[in-house]
Amino acid sequence: MASSQSHLPLRFISWNVKGINNPVKRTRVFTHLKSLRSDVVYLQETHLRSSEQIKLKKPWISQIFSSKFEDRSRGVAILIRKGIPFIPLSTVADTRRRYIIIQGRLYGKQVILANVYGPNWDDPNFYCTFLKHLPDLTESHLILGGDFNCVLNPQLDRSNPKPDSKISKAGNVLKSFMQSYAFFDPWRDKNPASKQFSFFSPVHRSYSRIDFFVVDNRILPKVLDCQYNSIVISDHSPVQLDVNFYERC
Structure with a gap:
């Protein structure tokens, strides 16, 4: 796993799996997550x-x-790999x-892990709430990830x-929040003019990058990599974020 050695980064994976009730699909999803060497997973x-969380x-x-x-509608989860010294407080x-x-x-640092699945319509009130x-946010590092359903x-x-x-109005709320607190989309920070997409809409016959991470400005210099893996199993790409939590930040 990604952080089983002291000098390897902590690997976050965010992935819209589009349902894992089917046991065959669930096995494929978790096999893929393990192959990605996931440490912290946002689903x-x-x-x-x-009653089915045991799955x-x-x-x-x-x-x-x-x-x-x-x-069985919607549903989000955060999973922590064995050996990761995370102590939940609230x-x-x-x-x-x-x-x-x-x-x-x-790793001795105060953090906020936040996973979101935004509405697939323009709903600024959702993001305000x-x-x-x-x-x-002044006392903790933020690692926010998910399917925001907006760009x-x-x-x-x-x-x-x-x-x-x-x-969109929802996107504006999110962008204003990021600017107010000096938070960043680490993939865009590393790829300021590039195009890459995380989701294909068969209805609109188009691709979009609606899945991403947001981190605070103290974490940003510790981001070693942020990338989109292949779209497999689900119609969304798993987003990968590698952070060096072992250095002071």
Whole structure:
């Protein structure tokens, strides 16, 4: 696994899996996550009831944090690999199963791990509510990831943008939040003019980059790599973020 040796980075993977109720698909998803050497996993659209969270338990996973509800719509989860010294302190789980926020300590540093599955319509109020639930951001490092269902730059983050394409209201809320707190999309920071996509919409016959991470400006220099893996199993690409948590930040 990625951090089994002291000089290897901590690897975060965020992935919209589009449901893991089917045992065959679930096995394929977890086999792929293990092959990616995942340390901390953010899953969106698990489609698991509260009583089915046991299906997320695997021999290489030590901690599971998930949204709880009695239907199979939506669903998010954060999984921590065995050997990762994460100490949870508080958890906020959305009753609509669209986000989960965990405050804790990781390698002696105070962190906020936040996983979000945004609505697939333009809903700025959702992001206003979600962002208000984040704990004190001045005291903790933030690693936010997920399927935001919106883009931060329509011209670069969509395959076929219209010349007059503007950022959505939801995207504006998120972008304003990032600018206010000096938070960054690490992939875009490393690829300021590139195009790469995480999702293909068969309805619109277009690609978009709606899956990404957001980190604070103290974590950003410790980001060794941020990349999109191949679209397999789901119709979303797993997003990979490698962070050197062993250095002072």
